Amino acid sequence: MTAITRTTGSATRRRKTVERDPLQRIVTRRSERVVIYVLLILMAAVFAMPLYSGIVKSLGVNGIGNYIALLTQPIGNVSIWATYGNSLLIGLFHALLVLVVSATAGYAFSRLEFPGREVTFSAVLLFLAVPGIAILVPVYSITQQAGLFNTHIGVALPEAALTIPFGVLLLRNYGRNIPMALTEAAHLDGAGHFRVFWHIFLPLSRPALANLTVLCFIWSLQDFLWPAFIFTDPSMATAAQAVQTFSNALGQSPSELAMYNASLILLAVPAVLFVLFGMRLIVNGLVAGGTKE
Amino acid sequence: MTATKRMTAAKRHRPVRRRSDWKVALIFLVPLIVMYAIYFVYSTGFLARTSFTKVSITFFNAVDVGWENYRLLLGDPVFLRSILNNLVFAGISIVAALTIGFFIAVALSTGVRAKRVFYVLFLLPVLMPLSLLATLFNSMLQQRYGVLNTTLEALGLGALAQPWLTDPGLAFGVVSVIFCFLIGLPILYYTADLAALPTESLEAALLDGAGPFRIMRSVIYPMMTSTHLTVILSLLLGSFRALEVVLFSTQGGPGDTTEIVGSYLYGWSTSAGPTVGFVAAASIVVLIIALVISLVQMVITRPRKGRK
Numbered sequence: 001m002t003a004i005t006r007t008t009g010s011a012t013r014r015r016k017t018v019e020r021d022p023l024q025r026i027v028t029r030r031s032e033r034v035v036i037y038v039l040l041i042l043m044a045a046v047f048a049m050p051l052y053s054g055i056v057k058s059l060g061v062n063g064i065g066n067y068i069a070l071l072t073q074p075i076g077n078v079s080i081w082a083t084y085g086n087s088l089l090i091g092l093f094h095a096l097l098v099l100v101v102s103a104t105a106g107y108a109f110s111r112l113e114f115p116g117r118e119v120t121f122s123a124v125l126l127f128l129a130v131p132g133i134a135i136l137v138p139v140y141s142i143t144q145q146a147g148l149f150n151t152h153i154g155v156a157l158p159e160a161a162l163t164i165p166f167g168v169l170l171l172r173n174y175g176r177n178i179p180m181a182l183t184e185a186a187h188l189d190g191a192g193h194f195r196v197f198w199h200i201f202l203p204l205s206r207p208a209l210a211n212l213t214v215l216c217f218i219w220s221l222q223d224f225l226w227p228a229f230i231f232t233d234p235s236m237a238t239a240a241q242a243v244q245t246f247s248n249a250l251g252q253s254p255s256e257l258a259m260y261n262a263s264l265i266l267l268a269v270p271a272v273l274f275v276l277f278g279m280r281l282i283v284n285g286l287v288a289g290g291t292k293e
Numbered sequence: 294m295t296a297t298k299r300m301t302a303a304k305r306h307r308p309v310r311r312r313s314d315w316k317v318a319l320i321f322l323v324p325l326i327v328m329y330a331i332y333f334v335y336s337t338g339f340l341a342r343t344s345f346t347k348v349s350i351t352f353f354n355a356v357d358v359g360w361e362n363y364r365l366l367l368g369d370p371v372f373l374r375s376i377l378n379n380l381v382f383a384g385i386s387i388v389a390a391l392t393i394g395f396f397i398a399v400a401l402s403t404g405v406r407a408k409r410v411f412y413v414l415f416l417l418p419v420l421m422p423l424s425l426l427a428t429l430f431n432s433m434l435q436q437r438y439g440v441l442n443t444t445l446e447a448l449g450l451g452a453l454a455q456p457w458l459t460d461p462g463l464a465f466g467v468v469s470v471i472f473c474f475l476i477g478l479p480i481l482y483y484t485a486d487l488a489a490l491p492t493e494s495l496e497a498a499l500l501d502g503a504g505p506f507r508i509m510r511s512v513i514y515p516m517m518t519s520t521h522l523t524v525i526l527s528l529l530l531g532s533f534r535a536l537e538v539v540l541f542s543t544q545g546g547p548g549d550t551t552e553i554v555g556s557y558l559y560g561w562s563t564s565a566g567p568t569v570g571f572v573a574a575a576s577i578v579v580l581i582i583a584l585v586i587s588l589v590q591m592v593i594t595r596p597r598k599g600r601k
Contacts, residue, residue, distance in 0.1 A: 022492050112321065279416075
């Protein structure tokens with residue numbers, strides 16, 4: 001992950017890392033450098049193809065007018081702004097739930113001694129891989145009993161349940177790297193665990209909590225499954241869901257297809273913004289969660 | 294913090310450590326316990342109970358049918374096929390990650406320009422809604438007005454234009470390709486571990502005058518076995534969650550040729566009638582598969598503990 005943050009460094013820092021990092025010296029010949037660039041650009045072009053083709057198609061008929069229309073009037077009763085709003089609101093609840101549970105559990109697993117700690121932690125991790133669709137039936141019933149259909153919290157709850165194992169892993173790993181001496185000193189001064197948690201653990205874990213928050217937003221933005229089942233009211237559609245809503249609302253004529261593609265591009269905008277501005281947080285979070293210490 | 298520092302801190306800590314903080318721990322674990330109790334423990338029990346009944350989504354008037362749902366499920370060639378497809382698609386994306394993904398990560402670590410732009414491009418597909426990515430593919434590959442075919446025709450290569458989404462073989466290829474677009478995460482894992490690579494053997498290879506591609510293949514690649522494992526398992530597990538990939542590109546078709554576990558379950562979940570018991574049975578089977586892979590992952594990746 002340092003390799004990525006390094007890009008922002010100044011020229012002098014760059015020179016220094018080149019000397020230290022042998023990886024930056026493995027390409028010596030000009031021809032090899034060219035080959036690497038050609039391959040990278042080729043692959044980047046392939047990866048950009050779907051978005052590029054969407055943009056081309058969206059401008060085919062009516063040009064930029066499609067975008068203006070989408071931003072100013074709803075399609076099939078769904079305004080694109082509302083889909084952004086819904087996704088963000090769900091993301092907010094999702095993040096809050098995950099932060100509370102992960103921070104408290106992360107503290108317990110990293111800073112407290114209790115019998116069966118490692119076994120319990122392993123049991124928690126076992127659920128890292130649960131596919132959402134596999135708990136659809138019970139979640140449907142729970143949502144019904146709690147009367148949470150067509151509410152943002154109703155979608156955020158199952159999303160949070162599936163993110164929590166990851167969040168606990170992240171915070172526990174992070175907590176283990178906070179020097180024991182810090183909390184030790186506080187304990188000697190008579191501070192209890194709740195004060196240590198609030199005044200030392202939480203502030204020091206801020207980077208991990210930030211990573212987790214951004215990831216929660218991204219995952220809410222991506223989630224299609226839970227809104228699809230829990231939002232029965234089409235006007236509640238989230239960005240990921242609107243892909244379907246718009247497809248049903250718009251026909252197959254060339255102008256409507258162009259409009260549809262423009263809507264797809266607009267629905268990608270929040271993700272693009274998150275990646276552009278939250279790249280470091282996303283990368284750090286994903287990498288820290290992927291390598292189970 | 295370095296390992297030695299951490300060790301001394303731990304040593305210093307031990308003598309004054311209180312006996313056991315299990316009461317405090319319990320309080321701190323309450324939120325976690327509540328969420329797990331509802332969404333995993335209760336849910337699994339609910340699934341198990343429902344899987345032996347014939348019932349609709351209203352959950353009223355459940356009829357006990359014993360193992361009938363499981364019999365139906367395991368006798369359904371489409372379900373077995375969806376598992377197989379799932380594994381094949383995961384396998385293809387794993388191959389892509391271990392080759393292309395690995396190359397991209399190393400290449401981007403050798404000090405190329407505009408690195409950020411490259412990262413954004415490679416990460417976007419896996420960080421935008423999957424429903425959107427798959428829909429963009431679907432739109433691009435439409436037989437009549439899709440960008441790919443119209444471009445081919447414009448280039449005078451109209452003979453190469455294909456019914457990408459309606460020919461079974463081609464549709465299978467399309468879904469495979471979309472899965473290969475999801476290797477952003479592996480690229481990140483490789484990048485992170487490349488930064489922590491021991492430098493001695495690299496230096497030695499450099500002194501020997503080995504070229505970059507040689508070094509990638511013969512020096513760096515074998516040194517990253519634990520990363521390869523992380524990549525393999527994370528893609529395998531991810532594939533069980535990626536129902537949108539199929540749902541929004543081929544819808545499992547033509548026929549059932551591109552169905553995966555997620556889209557199979559989704560299809561039955563959205564169908565009307567007393568199919569919920571059957572869905573529950575399928576969910577139990579999928580849960581078991583996911584938990585087993587998870588368990589394997591835990592056992593295999595345990596040595597990492599010592600390394601970091």
